[in-house]
Amino acid sequence: MLTKEQLDDHWEKIYLNHISIDCVVFGFHEGQLKVLMLKSNNEEAWYLPGGFVLKEEPIEEAANRILKERTGIDEVFLRQFHVFGDPDRSKFHNEIYKDNSFFNQRFISIGYYALVDFVDVTPMPDAFSELCTWRDLDDLPAFQLDHEHIFRTALDTLRLQLNYQPIGYSLMPQQFTMPELQKLYETILDKKLDRRNFQRRILGFGILNKLEETRKGGAHKAPYLYSFNLENYRAALKEGLQGGW
Amino acid sequence: MLTKEQLDDHWEKIYLNHISIDCVVFGFHEGQLKVLMLKSNNEEAWYLPGGFVLKEEPIEEAANRILKERTGIDEVFLRQFHVFGDPDRSKFHNEIYKDNSFFNQRFISIGYYALVDFVDVTPMPDAFSELCTWRDLDDLPAFQLDHEHIFRTALDTLRLQLNYQPIGYSLMPQQFTMPELQKLYETILDKKLDRRNFQRRILGFGILNKLEETRKGGAHKAPYLYSFNLENYRAALKEGLQGGW
DNA sequence: CGGAAAGGTGTAAATAGTACACAATTGTAG
DNA sequence: CTACAATTGTGTACTATTTACACCTTTCCG
Structure with missing residues (x-):
């Protein structure tokens, strides 16, 4: 000491x-x-x-x-x-x-x-x-x-x-479901998002891989698992997502 | 010294x-x-x-x-x-x-x-x-x-x-024409923008006042003068322009 | 095996963005 | 004084994006 x-x-x-x-x-x-x-x-x-x-x-x-x-x-x-x-x-x-x-x-x-x-x-x-x-x-x-x-x-x-960068990769586990990712966005923004529109939009970015497996064990229909497509994710981080002039 | x-x-x-x-x-x-x-x-x-x-x-x-x-x-x-x-x-x-x-x-x-x-x-x-x-x-x-x-x-x-804030007020003189403002954006972005679409978009933000006068003296049709609507401009600075979730 | 809760998916309507053309004004050159 | 060149003003059809919304499927539980 x-x-x-x-x-x-x-x-x-x-x-x-x-x-x-x-x-x-x-x-x-x-x-x-x-x-x-x-x-x-x-x-x-x-x-x-x-x-x-x-x-x-x-x-x-x-x-x-x-x-x-x-x-x-x-x-x-x-x-x-x-x-x-x-x-x-x-x-x-x-x-x-x-x-x-x-x-x-x-x-x-x-x-x-x-x-x-x-x-x-x-x-x-x-x-x-x-x-x-x-x-x-x-x-x-x-x-x-x-x-x-x-x-x-x-x-x-x-x-x-x-609004201009993907963020999920750093906060989510390797594999996750669409509802889980949506929950992340909703939590950060502190507002509800439409399930279908969220999915379309996030898939539109091309940063996700849809996996074969589903997450069993929940009390309901088993959701698909996704992972991030690192190559596209990195590109999106660099280029920005969309929008603007 | x-x-x-x-x-x-x-x-x-x-x-x-x-x-x-x-x-x-x-x-x-x-x-x-x-x-x-x-x-x-x-x-x-x-x-x-x-x-x-x-x-x-x-x-x-x-x-x-x-x-x-x-x-x-x-x-x-x-x-x-x-x-x-x-x-x-x-x-x-x-x-x-x-x-x-x-x-x-x-x-x-x-x-x-x-x-x-x-x-x-x-x-x-x-x-x-x-x-x-x-x-x-x-x-x-x-x-x-x-x-x-x-x-x-x-x-x-x-x-x-x-992409998410208005910027012209600080860089432009009190009064200016639409082509002048467009030139500012084009110069910053280093690319050409469509005249009509630029005008529609920027007017859509509601941060401009169209004035009665025109700028005479150029060798061509006299353009209208605009000034910034400070109240709306400040609001836009705060809120951001659009886009996102 | 019926019900409750959640997930998967598509479509129509509204909105925003893009591409594009013609008429009007002004100074200049002839 | 007139034709021309350069620039501004303005509108519309087309396309893409965003929004709102509903029905069917899967799974577990009782």
Whole structure:
């Protein structure tokens, strides 16, 4: 265990000053959109996975590292979406940080959002938290600092993104049914979609493979399974889906 | 005039370390899309208007301040679009900066793009430049550092933005003709659009007022003048134009 | 083996997008 | 002063996309 001064020194030495990264990690499970959050025992409010940038580390790598530290996973959909740079956004009220020079500085935070497959994630608390866990979007706790704003902005960005990019690959398991995929879209958009029109549209993108098998075991007619056609999916990510001039 | 050491000290004292802002300022004049650029006498390559963030300044304010310093204008369309954070992006090769501790640090740059009315701008060089001037998009000089990448990313963002936001208000003069507005879109997208369909579409957005007057003086039939309906324009900016789920 | 709940599929109507042509105005050249 | 060239204004038929909507099938359960 290091002394307080040594810890202080530690942060200062390896991380860039003034810059932090916050990640909004979205997952989808049992028809619920979820976001990964952390909580320390000393505080009521929850916060988003975050961290700092090593002196010689590209910021994309930093975001990936932070994400991996909290989830165990790597190589996922991870995108910058906004920078939060108000001078009073990062006043830590926690007594722990009060006289730590590194934590007491102003931080400009680069917001990333990630789309991950829920079952691949093993939530792991960071050095300041006892809890790291998924929270349902319709049962969110109080947020620390400006993290509610960061989360909101990420969600808005995700909703916008639905309009010109496919997103399911990162959030769904390998195989899934059409109703399951539709539920994902409905959950993100927070509105009901027409079953038949949804299917036509999503199939029209050409990013799905219809599989032979069906998902048995439900109490009803067995739905077909689909998987993503990775080649077309990647092309759609690059080109955008449609629309415009 | 300050000594070199005093200057060094000056930067360190008032600006945040590691963080810079670069602005891609778009203007439109005589059917040409233009970008504001700077050049010093010591270097061949040009660069984008940029600067740093004051210790207690919100980053949006910093971007506005930097923009105002180079253009004289304020309260324009100005948006974050990307953060550029590779550790080797900001190695200044210029001898001037070689032993200046402030300039020799790693900078993570927040990219902003601005849409401005060409005629409102009075380009003003910064402390390192002799030249500050508009450059045509189809006659761009060599760029310093990663500024070509920053510029490209801004242009791609602007093109994407056309699909879900109106943009003309910030780039056009108060009054303009339909062909002039069409030319703006064609220039940004770098492709021809059908005159009649363009008109129907843009009028369909409900963001234009058709004026009584026409623009005389051209060698041809006098086109009608239009202005933007600010109320509807602002609503369209907020809501997005159309499309999607 | 009948019923409840969910999934699979098609079609008609409305809407939006595309392609395309002719008439009117204006300055210029003869 | 007139014919011409260039540009603007405007409308319509055709096509593609989006929307709204209904019936049949499968499966499990009681």
